[in-house]
Amino acid sequence: MKQHIIVNSQIIDVLAVLMLMTTIILIGTSRLKTCIWASAIRSFLLTLTSGLIAYLSGIHHIYITTGISLVLKVFVIPGFLFYIVDKVRIKKEVESYISYTLSLLISCGIILIAYYATLPIIQFENVFMRHCLPVSLAITLLGFFAMITRKKAITQILGLITMEDGLFFAALSTSYGMPLIVELGVFFDILVSVIIMGVYVYRIKESFDSIDVGFFRELRE
Known part of the structure; x- marks a missing residue:
């Protein structure tokens, strides 16, 4: 039984590292x-990861949030964003206020901060949380970093x-997820926010022939 837990913990650790790597790609790519x-x-x-934790913990409502997350964040939202990209015919790729090399260096610093910030906590927590909490915090901070840069x-x-992915992962690793009604509310908010922001992207493109948010300053004039 103990060996079974260790193996599943290692699988979750690998999935967590892969999630962190894809987030770093989001920071470091120009496409x-x-x-x-x-x-x-x-x-x-x-x-x-959510499905595996649901299986190991025996908490059935995690399967529901896993299914909703799969549909919304793996198929619906990416498909909607691809549609917006094609619709507005974006000519330039990702633009950043700082260079990509500096962004990657700062990302490494953020990951180290997340690890050391959670070090006093993870020493006393369950085996699944031990490596997942630093990763979930790092993903959350990297998402915020992407938004501001x-x-x-x-x-x-x-x-x-x-x-949102980072916060959801943190909730899974620390308390096996939030109450179902709270998670459903978060998913609904994310979906509505993405749709509204997608509409704004289209309107910005129509008005300014660009989707650079810096053009919002012109709306005050």
């Missing part, structure tokens, strides 16, 4: 569609989804 694919793959890995509205949407 918009690659960013969307990276976000979709991370969300898929998260659903695999990227110019295009779509990459900021991806940053928002990344933050």
